[in-house]
Amino acid sequence: QKEVEQDPGPLSVPEGAIVSLNCTYSNSAFQYFMWYRQYSRKGPELLMYTYSSGNKEDGRFTAQVDKSSKYISLFIRDSQPSDSATYLCAMLLSNSGYALNFGKGTSLLVTP
């Protein structure tokens, strides 16, 4: 069983839609949960991170972590064509840890 599972998509939505991206994981020791965005031919760029369970909001983006279910989500409100990218979830065992454990990434296309 992979440590981090993420549906690769692709996911296509119309502009303005609410997007829900999800990952599940198997290692209950993960404490830090991150979402990276990657545009084509670019490196991953950190969008948001959350420590332990709970929600975190930043503009149109909301990250949720449910440690009891080993499930994390990223919601994008009022999606824009510029949000079209691959979204990768990643996890760390601790803040002193350094080896990010990535999901495969979900390809998102927001159509005008």
Add this chain to the structure above:
Amino acid sequence: EAGVTQFPSHSVIEKGQTVTLRCDPISGHDNLYWYRRVMGKEIKFLLHFVKESKQDESGMPNNRFLAERTGGTYSTLKVQPAELEDSGVYFCASSQTGTGMNIQYFGAGTRLSVL
């Protein structure tokens, strides 16, 4: 401020040849990481430097891979001899040492094709 820079952006070599990838981290970042993404798979950790020392190289696939970070600045990743399964995108990342969140900043990657 310059981000993480990787060179070359793309390399095509034949099986059995040697290739060296280079990474220049963000200035002042002590931590440098190498990751790899093989087609269809997730990005996987290869190794971690703190300054010039290898902190963890548990993700290195085999002894055909050699990473160095002379002087604690830029790093190189050499593959010798290259095999077909080494094809993929090699990412470098760097981060500062501090009390805050360990945010890793990634380069654009080197796309390696072994024919």
